[in-house]
Amino acid sequence: xxxxDLNMVGAKGALVEAAEGKWGxxxxxxxCTGCQACVTACAMENNIAFVGEEDAGYGRSxxxxxxxxxxxxxxxxxxxxxxxxxxxxxxxxxxxxPVCPAFATVHSQSEQVNVQVYNRCVGTRYxxxxxxxxVRSFNWFDYNDERINKAIATLKHQFNPDVxxxxxxxxxxxxxxxxxxxxxxxxxxxxxxxxADGEFTTACAQACPADAIVFGRVDNPxxxxxxxxxxxxxxxxxxxxxxxxxxxxxxxxx
Amino acid sequence: MIQKVFKWLMSPLGRVALVIAALAxxxxxxxxxxxxxxxxxxxxxxxxxxxxxxxxxxxYCHPGANRGAxxxxxxxxxxxxxxxxxxxxxxxxxxxxxxxxxxxGTPLQWVPVAQVPDFVQYNHRxxxxxxxxxxxxxxxxxxxxxxxxxxxxxxxxxxLACHREKSAGNPELEKKLLDCATCHY
Numbered sequence: 001x002x003x004x005d006l007n008m009v010g011a012k013g014a015l016v017e018a019a020e021g022k023w024g025x026x027x028x029x030x031x032c033t034g035c036q037a038c039v040t041a042c043a044m045e046n047n048i049a050f051v052g053e054e055d056a057g058y059g060r061s062x063x064x065x066x067x068x069x070x071x072x073x074x075x076x077x078x079x080x081x082x083x084x085x086x087x088x089x090x091x092x093x094x095x096x097x098p099v100c101p102a103f104a105t106v107h108s109q110s111e112q113v114n115v116q117v118y119n120r121c122v123g124t125r126y127x128x129x130x131x132x133x134x135v136r137s138f139n140w141f142d143y144n145d146e147r148i149n150k151a152i153a154t155l156k157h158q159f160n161p162d163v164x165x166x167x168x169x170x171x172x173x174x175x176x177x178x179x180x181x182x183x184x185x186x187x188x189x190x191x192x193x194x195x196a197d198g199e200f201t202t203a204c205a206q207a208c209p210a211d212a213i214v215f216g217r218v219d220n221p222x223x224x225x226x227x228x229x230x231x232x233x234x235x236x237x238x239x240x241x242x243x244x245x246x247x248x249x250x251x252x253x254x
Numbered sequence: 255m256i257q258k259v260f261k262w263l264m265s266p267l268g269r270v271a272l273v274i275a276a277l278a279x280x281x282x283x284x285x286x287x288x289x290x291x292x293x294x295x296x297x298x299x300x301x302x303x304x305x306x307x308x309x310x311x312x313x314y315c316h317p318g319a320n321r322g323a324x325x326x327x328x329x330x331x332x333x334x335x336x337x338x339x340x341x342x343x344x345x346x347x348x349x350x351x352x353x354x355x356x357x358x359g360t361p362l363q364w365v366p367v368a369q370v371p372d373f374v375q376y377n378h379r380x381x382x383x384x385x386x387x388x389x390x391x392x393x394x395x396x397x398x399x400x401x402x403x404x405x406x407x408x409x410x411x412x413x414l415a416c417h418r419e420k421s422a423g424n425p426e427l428e429k430k431l432l433d434c435a436t437c438h439y
Contacts, residue, residue, distance in 0.1 A: 108435035115435040119373040162323075164373045164439065178439045179375070186377060 092244030
């Protein structure tokens with residue numbers, strides 16, 4: 001008789017993918033200086049809208065990665081803890097997926113990441129409410145429309161053509177730079193080989209001056225990501241919820 | 255008041271006015287349909303049929319299709335490579351914009367007609383590598399005078415029908431070809 005681990009059962013009773021997944025990320029919080037280079041690089045790579053000062057005040061900022069800050073102790077003996085870059089954890093059993101009424105956020109079978117299908121999204125924001133990491137952002141307005149956002153008149157010339165420019169009323173989130181994954185796979189396939197570890201990386205990892213972010217295959221034990229994960233001092237945030245996050249945080253290393 | 259208007263509309267003059275109003279609405283609607291359905295203005299009324307019939311390969315002018323996402327549109331110098339050898343190039347009225355572009359070093363601003371929406375990330379290379387020919391999607395260019403006359407409507411159902419057919423019986427390929435993230439991100 002086979003026993004089924006209930007933590008491995010996803011929405012609609014389907015067995016979720018094996019716990020290791022395909023693509024993963026390791027973020028070394030000991031190295032992170034909180035410089036926000038990843039946040040900037042991500043915004044450039046993924047055509048993330050600049051919402052402006054007023055809308056940011058309403059909490060409508062759209063970033064796929066953010067640097068979280070925490071403090072410990074009581075005033076005046078306050079000590080800052082490590083900076084914590086927070087992005088979509090690409091959960092193996094994502095809480096955002098089963099709640100979408102339009103099936104706009106689904107699990108990619110081939111890349112095993114959580115994808116947002118913009119043309120299917122109707123903007124119920126249910127996924128954002130159900131995300132324990134609070135990493136989804138909603139397009140409250142057409143921030144990429146010149147009539148709404150004057151600043152975009154010149155900024156639109158630096159849009160990445162490989163990424164959809166999102167419009168009003170849809171949810172968006174980190175895609176693990178799936179356009180780069182596809183590009184690397186396409187290049188490798190045209191040359192008749194497999195994608196090598198470290199051949200490409202996400203925009204945030206590429207921009208990180210401290211090399212605190214490492215991206216790669218978690219199902220390949222030889223990859224740098226797998227080796228860093230095996231070091232033993234890694235933690236996965238809110239893994240007790242059974243979300244099977246794909247991002248591992250390293251804290252307190254040697 | 256309304257009764258008065260209704261009575262007037264039933265009079266001979268009113269009936270004529272009704273017919274004119276109906277005609278005006280229909281003609282505006284027809285104009286609107288014709289306007290959105292008409293092909294965009296191109297710098298040169300380019301006959302694909304004639305070039306394909308003269309055995310010019312698609313990839314000669316659109317070599318990007320073999321290498322990457324976009325097939326590309328030819329520059330004036332590409333056209334000039336062949337056309338400078340043809341005497342008609344100097345006299346044809348149709349080729350005036352090409353002569354001007356070469357003389358002034360200005361680009362020919364072709365308007366792409368085979369386009370997918372922004373939320374679709376299409377890549378030519380894997381399709382050609384999978385053995386598809388241009389005609390599979392762009393229609394029989396050799397018999398179409400213009401590219402926009404392609405009878406095939408490029409929509410998702412049509413893409414998926416082919417993806418299903420090609421990946422049938424291969425679970426690994428099925429995963430890739432029927433995945434949302436293959437085209438939408």
